[in-house]
Amino acid sequence: xxxxxxxxxxxxxxxxxxxxxxxxxxxxxxxxxxxxxxxxxxxxxxxxxxxxxxxxxxxxxxxxxxxxxxxxxxxxxxxxxxxxxxxxxxxxxxxxxxxxxxxxxxxxxxxxxxxxxxxxxxxxxxxxxxxxxxxxxxxxxxxxxxxxxxxxxxxxxxxxxxxxxxxxxxxxxxxxxxxxxxxxxxxxxxxxxxxxxxxxxxxxxxxxxxxxxxxxxxxxxxxxx
Amino acid sequence: xxxxxxxxxxxxxxxxxxxxxxxxxxxxxxxxxxxxxxxxxxxxxxxxxxxxxxxxxxxxxxxxxxxxxxxxxxxxxxxxxxxxxxxxxxxxxxxxxxxxxxxxxxxxxxxxxxxxxxxxxxxxxxxxxxxxxxxxxxxxxxxxxxxxxxxxxxxxxxxxxxxxxxxxxxxxxxxxxxxxxxxxxxxxxxxxxxxxxxxxxxxxxxxxxxxxxxxxxxxxxxxxx
Numbered sequence: 001x002x003x004x005x006x007x008x009x010x011x012x013x014x015x016x017x018x019x020x021x022x023x024x025x026x027x028x029x030x031x032x033x034x035x036x037x038x039x040x041x042x043x044x045x046x047x048x049x050x051x052x053x054x055x056x057x058x059x060x061x062x063x064x065x066x067x068x069x070x071x072x073x074x075x076x077x078x079x080x081x082x083x084x085x086x087x088x089x090x091x092x093x094x095x096x097x098x099x100x101x102x103x104x105x106x107x108x109x110x111x112x113x114x115x116x117x118x119x120x121x122x123x124x125x126x127x128x129x130x131x132x133x134x135x136x137x138x139x140x141x142x143x144x145x146x147x148x149x150x151x152x153x154x155x156x157x158x159x160x161x162x163x164x165x166x167x168x169x170x171x172x173x174x175x176x177x178x179x180x181x182x183x184x185x186x187x188x189x190x191x192x193x194x195x196x197x198x199x200x201x202x203x204x205x206x207x208x209x210x211x212x213x214x215x216x217x218x219x220x221x222x223x224x225x
Numbered sequence: 226x227x228x229x230x231x232x233x234x235x236x237x238x239x240x241x242x243x244x245x246x247x248x249x250x251x252x253x254x255x256x257x258x259x260x261x262x263x264x265x266x267x268x269x270x271x272x273x274x275x276x277x278x279x280x281x282x283x284x285x286x287x288x289x290x291x292x293x294x295x296x297x298x299x300x301x302x303x304x305x306x307x308x309x310x311x312x313x314x315x316x317x318x319x320x321x322x323x324x325x326x327x328x329x330x331x332x333x334x335x336x337x338x339x340x341x342x343x344x345x346x347x348x349x350x351x352x353x354x355x356x357x358x359x360x361x362x363x364x365x366x367x368x369x370x371x372x373x374x375x376x377x378x379x380x381x382x383x384x385x386x387x388x389x390x391x392x393x394x395x396x397x398x399x400x401x402x403x404x405x406x407x408x409x410x411x412x413x414x415x416x417x418x419x420x421x422x423x424x425x426x427x428x429x430x431x432x433x434x435x436x437x438x439x440x441x442x443x444x445x446x447x448x449x450x
Contacts, residue, residue, distance in 0.1 A: 061387070112350060112354075120385075120387075121362055121385045121386070122385065122386055122387040124362075125337060125361045125362055125386075128361065129337075129361070134359050135362075136350045136353065136354070136363075137346055137349075137350055137360075137362070137363040138361075138362040138363065142385065143368060160345075160346045160347065160367065161346070161347055161350075162286070162345075162347040
């Protein structure tokens with residue numbers, strides 16, 4: 001019955017915090033992971049301006065850059081324009097969790113696969129090249145014109161895949177993403193990523209609803225399906 | 226300087242006429258190829274209604290189905306609804322030219338690759354699965370919201386790839402597609418397909434302008450680049 005899997009990316013497929021902290025560590029030392037957290041903390045509010053209609057659709061790279069400048073202010077970090085441009089693209093070269101590449105390859109044998117991320121198309125292309133993933137298509141905010149968790153985002157993804165909503169399964173490490181997908185009629189799979197936010201993580205450690213599938217990794221999800 | 230190649234699909238990558246005629250041959254015999262031609266002849270006029278703004282954006286599968294019903298009338302062909310639905314999806318299972326799969330694999334080592342077709346997203350996904358191609362993203366009419374040769378179609382493709390127009394090369398077997406791409410500032414490569422329209426083909430046998438590259442196959446284009 002399920003014919004396509006669509007994936008959250010930041011946190012679910014890649015370790016954004018660890019990847020960004022590793023890149024900033026030579027420059028920031030102990031402040032590298034807090035910098036990554038602070039940068040990411042500005043992510044939802046920036047998208048909320050678009051979701052609410054206060055701001056026209058703006059690709060995530062642009063929002064990331066604005067948030068980066070604000071975070072640099074907070075951390076008294078000074079960089080040249082080319083250093084800023086380069087650092088902003090760290091989101092294009094995040095590293096996958098250890099199971100991601102093999103899990104996607106296994107799932108691809110039986111299902112259509114697409115990222116359904118708030119990242120822009122080129123960001124998702126670059127992550128796939130960096131990590132050796134193969135997608136059937138790039139879906140997500142820039143393709144659908146809507147940031148998750150707006151319902152139009154999930155509905156439009158199913159429409160582009162020419163599938164009924166119930167034939168599409170959202171795979172995510174975040175309960176709120178799955179709740180929004182389920183409200184639209186999609187199937188749901190929860191893959192907890194207990195160190196997405198570092199050792200002291202308190203959210204999204206456990207499923208908060210009876211998602212259709214819960215698995216500790218994509219390879220175990222593939223085995224279950 | 227060229228960082229991405231975007232491809233016309235019908236005619237350039239796949240033999241639509243031969244594939245459709247082969248599928249219809251048991252039912253239509255000698256009339257199978259003429260039926261494919263007649264169905265295809267309704268393609269440009271149907272898109273023109275959308276390009277001109279007389280009709281809102283409509284995915285190609287829908288236009289193909291309307292054109293199929295009209296062509297069936299012309300050929301006095303009667304089919305059940307499920308036979309019509311199935312035949313309309315023949316465009317999702319067209320066969321690539323002999324060089325397409327190997328050529329795309331070679332080109333993928335050095336360039337980002339995406340189809341830039343008037344086919345809808347799911348059609349292009351299915352063609353890739355059917356023929357064993359790997360794309361970085363699915364571009365084209367349904368992703369950009371514009372049918373070729375509208376300039377917005379090419380411009381939006383480059384924008385989604387985060388590239389300058391001159392960093393993107395349009396690859397096509399059709400001089401008019403390349404002319405429209407060049408007018409937008411894209412680079413151009415012509416791959417003649419002298420039997421796209423059958424043995425008596427008279428158009429697009431030769432380049433009609435000094436396209437940046439001309440090659441008899443995708444594998445030879447890969448060797449040249």
